[in-house]
Amino acid sequence: MIVHEKVQEQTDFFSPNPDIQQFLFGKEYRLEDLPFSKAIVREHIAHGFIKVKPGIEPVRCGVFTRFITQKKWHCNRCGNEDPRAFARCRMKGCDCVYCRHCLNMGGVIRSYGQLASWAGPEPAARIQPWGHDAKLCAWQGSLSAQQRSASEKLDQALTAGRSFLIWAVAGAGKTELLFPAIEHALLAGKRVALATPRTDVVKELLPRFRAAFPPVPISALYGGSEEKVPGAPLVLATTHQLIHFVAYFDLIFIDEVDAFPFHTDPMLPFAVEKSTRSNAPIAYLTATPPNNLCTAFARGKIDGVRIPGRYHGFPLPTPEFRWIGNWRTALHKQFLPHAFKKWVAEKMRAKVQLFLFVPSLAIVHALTELLQREGFGRVAGVHSEDPDRHAKVAYFRQGKLDILVTTTILERGVTVPGVEVGVFGADDSIFDERALVQIAGRVGRSANQPSGDVLFFHNGRTLQMLKARQHIEMMNQEAGHVRE
Amino acid sequence: MSENNCLYCRKDRHLALTFARLLAPSDPPGFCSECQSKFAPIDPEMRCLGCGRDRRGLDPEFCRDGYCSDCLLWRQSPADKYFGHNEALFSYNDWMKEVFTAFKFHGDERLAEGFRAEWRAVYARSIGSSWRGRWENFLNNKQRAEPPLLLPIPVSTQRLEERGFNQSELLAAMLDGEVIPALLHDGQNRKQSKKRKLERMNMTDNPFRLNPNYAARLSGKRLLIIDDIYTTGATLRKAAAVLAAAEPECVDSLTLIHG
Known part of the structure; x- marks a missing residue:
């Protein structure tokens, strides 16, 4: 009893260090990474202001399971x-034991290591220099009727705390229709995150958001980012960066839910769940929802809206298939398939910029070299390991390059007006329905040039190619465009 | 991420189905052919006899009698008299830097497994226990030499706590020889990798100590110091100078990388 009173007394006396509170609130770090002296941290732990938990825990299972299977572990970070x-x-x-999965997300986490998070009270004042009816959004553009109704529905659902799916074709203007909902949430003092799968997309979005919300501090998080604003109410982040947050966000937007890492890596849904407060609404944005979301939407388990048409009102370009025989052998023997060569030559004559998507890195090199040898204008190849890739994409945007040969890294988020697209080797298994729909979505995004070629060069049609075409035709039909 | 996947890039390794694989209980972990091809292995015929550097990339005027100019420079230093020669497995290149950072600084110990086969082979060759070495011993009617004792380079306690492992110890544990923790680290000095060349080659502050309990076991034996990387050779020479107190027969070294 006496001991109990003593502890009580101490807690009354102890007031948490505001620096630690500010630093650790809503975050999770390895205990050894906290930039405070060990004594202070220990004191906070003793008084229950910092919660520590083991980094890796064994998964509990029955004796029988344990007997027939390997011992299982659970990484509390990822x-x-x-x-x-x-x-x-x-x-x-x-x-x-250590987790190899989140090694490069801020140090190795070992089974004897510990994760620290804030368990004390929230920092008193949320920085909110604006009044309740201030105007935060400075975006001047106007939304189309479709966009406006979607935007309103989204806003209503999120205000009511329900998750929402925006299923909009590539080039529908998804980012703009988020602005009203984000503004509402910020005015209500909520913390908002926009997670996208790729660093390039975060970098592209940041200036757009800065322009749209001038008074709001915005933090951009990706590996090696220098745009971190502590305590910013609006955070743009790659999905991976969310693993450093715990119960922090009141509202989260996930862009391109179906993009590469998200639907294959169970860490990312885990990170989203960990970083949001309980019952925080999640808004999904995508052109090609993964199966589970599709089903949930069709059964009415999740609210949502479908935007089948582009903001400029023209239909999506429908892909055409063109057979080019065994393209692997052709590359091996160092010649370009005839149909392909003819198409590229024609486009070069018409001074059209081309995106050429290929299945792998080796093919990027081979095809770039062949095209250069044939003398088709200025050709460059980019892939994920290319250190100059941002520069090359920038050159392509400025029109200094005629042809950009790329792996699937540029399938999303890159907008270059007037570009046309060829997929070389569309029958490769790396091009699934979603990837092909996204690739086709690169074309005709600006109102001035709303159409253009989308050609799939293949050696035998695959189900995925057919599905992709069907998907695009369906969307066009839904948007009221009559099939030719 | 099973053993069929590359340790580094985690893609499928596309292992061919052979009888050996069919009969083995599990595949040894390793790198995929693409990752493997980016390493720069050192040709043993073309290495510097002093430091084990690959002389293929070197201008011939910097080499004399199979030694590179750095080794010739070392020869003039008094620190060199305790140290024999070094052998290394790979040259340091950008790719190795990347993999090595993941291994040593991010702490992915398992990557060391990817080097196991080659690491063991270079060890066998250096101590003459490879088939070829044995055959030559047989032809020359020589006795097989006793294998050397392995001495991993220690790290300071603070760094061990930080990283959780000592990379040299891991590398030594993969070899067959007897590992003797006779070298001790005194702590408190800056990382070698944060110093400049001349600072590194300055031999005044020696962070190592000989564990007196093991001194008797080392005397008259061949010693092989194990380290992860040979950069200027200062660390190894410092360790060799400390070991000289135990009067071993010779002190050589084996490193994974020369860089």
Whole structure:
């Protein structure tokens, strides 16, 4: 009893350090990474202001399961449970396990390591220099009727705390229709995150958001970012960066839910769930929803809206298929398939810029070299490991390059007016329905040049190619465009 | 991420189905052919006899009698008399830098497994226990030499706590020889990788100590210091100078990388 009173007394006396509170609130760090002295941190832990939990915990299972399977682990930082992604430490006399999955997300997390998060009260004043009816959004453009109704529905659903799906074709103007909802949330003092799968997209969005919300501090988080604003109410981040947050956001927008890492990596849904407060609404934005969202939407389990038409009112360009025989052999023997060569030559004569999508990095090199040798204007190849890729894309935008050969990294988010697209080797398994729909969506995004060629060069049509075409035709039909 | 996937890029390794694979209980982990091809292995025929550097990329005027100019410079230093020669497996290039950062600084210990086969092979060759070495011993009617004792370079306690592992110890543990923790680290000095060349080659502050309990076991034996990387050779020479107190027969070294 006496001991109890003593503890009580201490808690009354102890007031948390505001720096630690500001630093750690809503975040999660490895205990050894906290930039405060060990004594202070220990004191906060003793008084229950900082919560620590082991980095990696064994998954509890029954005796029988344990008997027939390997021991399982759960990484508390990234949610990884794949036994193959844990490695045992090889040091003598050490029996720890570490998670290989989130290694480069801020240091290795070991089974004896600990994660610290804030368990005390919220920092008192949320910085909110604007009044309740201030005008935050300075965006001047206007929304089309379709966009406006979607925007209103989104706003209503999110205000009511319901999740929402925006299923909009590529080039429908998704980003703009978020602005009213974001403005509302910010005015209500909520913390908002916009998560996208790729660093390039965050970089592209940041200036647009800065222009749209001049008074709001905006933080952009990606690996190596220098645009971090502590305590910013609006955060643009890659989905990976969300693993550093715990119960922080009141509202989260996930752009391109179906994009590469999200639907294959269980860490990302885990990160989204971890970073949001309980029952925080999630808004999904995509042109090609993954199956589970599609089903939920069709059954009415999630609110949503479909925007089948582009903001400029023209139909999506429908892909055409063109057979080019065995393109692998052709590349190997160093010649371009005839149909392909003819098309490129024709486009070069018409002074059209071309995106050429290819299945792999090796093919980027091979095809770029062949095109250069044939003398088709200025050709460059980009891929994910290319250090100059941003420069090359910038050159392409400025029109200094005629042809850009790329792997699927540029399938989303890159807008170049007047560009036309060829997919070389569209029958490769890397091009699934979603990827092909996204690629086709690169064409005709500006109102001045609303159409253009989308050609799939293949050696035998695949189901995915047919599905992609069907998807686009369906969307066009829904938007009221009559099939030719 | 099973053993069929590359340790580094985590893509499928496309292993061919062979009888050996069919009969083995599991595949050893490794890199995919694409990642593997980006390493720069050192040709043992063309290495510097002093530091193990690859002389193929070197201007011939910087080499004499199979030694590179750095080794010739070292020869003039008094620190060199305790140290024999070094052998290394790979040259340092941008790709190795990337993989090595993941291994040493991000702490992905498992990447070391990818080098196991080659690392063991270079060890066998350097101590003459490879098939070829044995055959030559047999032809020359020589006794097989006793294998050397392995001495991993230690790291300071603080760094060990930070990283959770000592990369040299891991590398030494993959070899067959007897590992002896006779070298101790005194702590408190800056990382070698944060110093400049001349600072590094300055031999005045030696962070290593000999563990007196093991001194007797080392005397008259061949010693092989194990480290992850040979940059200027200062670390290894410092360690060799410390070991000289135990009067070993010779002190050589084996490193994964020369850079």
